[in-house]
Amino acid sequence: MKTQAKLSIIVAAGLNNVIGKDGDMPWRLAADMAHFKRITTGKPVLMGRKTWQSLFVQPLPGRKNLVLSRDVNFQAPAAMVFSDLDAMISKGKALAGANGEVMVIGGGVLYEAALPLCDRVYFTRVNASPDGDTYFPALDVKTWQLVQQQPYPADDKNDHAFVTQVFEKMG
Numbered sequence: 001m002k003t004q005a006k007l008s009i010i011v012a013a014g015l016n017n018v019i020g021k022d023g024d025m026p027w028r029l030a031a032d033m034a035h036f037k038r039i040t041t042g043k044p045v046l047m048g049r050k051t052w053q054s055l056f057v058q059p060l061p062g063r064k065n066l067v068l069s070r071d072v073n074f075q076a077p078a079a080m081v082f083s084d085l086d087a088m089i090s091k092g093k094a095l096a097g098a099n100g101e102v103m104v105i106g107g108g109v110l111y112e113a114a115l116p117l118c119d120r121v122y123f124t125r126v127n128a129s130p131d132g133d134t135y136f137p138a139l140d141v142k143t144w145q146l147v148q149q150q151p152y153p154a155d156d157k158n159d160h161a162f163v164t165q166v167f168e169k170m171g
Helices: 030-040 049-054 085-096 109-116
Strands: 006-014 018-020 046-047 065-068 081-082 103-106 120-126 146-153 162-169
Touching: 006 030, 006 085, 006 109, 018 065, 018 109, 030 103, 030 120, 030 162, 046 049, 046 085, 049 065, 065 085, 081 085, 085 103, 085 109, 103 109
Parallel strands: 006 103, 006 120, 046 065, 046 103, 065 081
Antiparallel strands: 006 018, 120 162, 146 162
16 A cells, blocks of 8 residues: 655644734744754745745755745745645655655645645644734644643743644544
């Protein structure tokens, strides 16, 4: 039986599901950034154009970067650009190989489109309710099962306490 790569989301959201404001994250969480790097390194990462443009380092090192844009003329140096979500996911799965994993890393529009197609969600729930203009869709408890979680305290490198969680799609 041939297997194919899993499609997963990795996201950090506040208690109010805010994930961003003005193209930036509304907090600084060093431990969550380390978690993000640990989970995504070596895997294809799929992102929207705004997420690509917000990256401090382009492309994200140690990962194949795939960018989705409605603008067919958009160029992202050292990344692959797509104007079709299905084509981007297919390329990501081909790059990941059988039993691999493809990571959707944002932003809000891409999360909403990809969530029904995903097998797993790496969810960081930040203990804050910041103002924002970009949100993560609510996870349906009938669809997603919590399989792992790890709490982290607020400290001098983490603005807020948070918990990393892993949800698997049921069925």
